[in-house]
Amino acid sequence: MASDRFLWATITTGAVIVLLVLLGQQNALESSNGLWSSADDPHPLSLECLDHGSLARHDHVTLKIFIEGEQYAIPENLGIDTGVCNESGENMHTVHTHSPGERLHIELKEAGDVPLGVFFDIWGVHFDDTGIFDYRVNATHGITMHVFQDGQQASESNQVTSFDDYLLLNGEIIEIYFQEI
The missing domain is CATH 1.20.5 (Single alpha-helices involved in coiled-coils or other helix-helix interfaces)
Structure with missing residues (x-):
């Protein structure tokens, strides 16, 4: 027993x-980091490919990202010749960079709106009101986004809360800050 x-x-x-x-x-x-990423569910526009011909829209936006006070470098040629857009001729995504990387090119075959989140989906990184990249909002850190014209700077008056849903408009400057609260 x-x-x-x-x-x-x-x-x-x-x-x-x-x-x-x-x-x-x-x-x-x-997951290597255990975090959910908005890039895991990409916007349909992030999967569209094009070339420079017959465009209904070709705009430019400046995007700057700051993590804990340090500017984050946005890669040059992001969204060009990717695993999705790599065919001869149509090798660019609807939002992409050339040089310098902080200047976003928004290009569409038909007129339409493009949310900022499309760029981050193309990049394959997380961005929404919960954080950016692997940085998440918590009790000690927050994320803010400012949209303004050339000659202005980030302030409370130009802070927006739409983050990835913000519709990109020609000539704007967008600054995203992830920092200690």
Whole structure:
């Protein structure tokens, strides 16, 4: 009787250990950082490809991103010759950069609106009111976004809260700040 209890206790303990190890491995495989990303559900416009011909819209917006006070470099040629847009001729996404990277080119075959989130979906990084990249809003950090014209600077009067849903307009300057509150 005692040997049966010892046997079942050993089997139960072993099973619990195996279960805990498997659960730990599953969590490690789910995500390298464990964070949900808005880029996992891309906007349909982020999947459209085009060339420079027959455009109904070709606008420019300046985007600057600051993380903890340091300007984040936006890559040059982002959205050009990607895994999605790589065909001969139609090798650009609807929003892309050339040089310098902070100047966004918004191009459409048909007139229409383009939310800022499309650019981040093309980039493959997270951006919405919960944060940017792997930085998330929490008790100590927040995100703000300002939209203004050349000659102005970020202030409370030009702060917007639409983040990824903000519709891009020609000539605007957009500054995003993730910083300690």
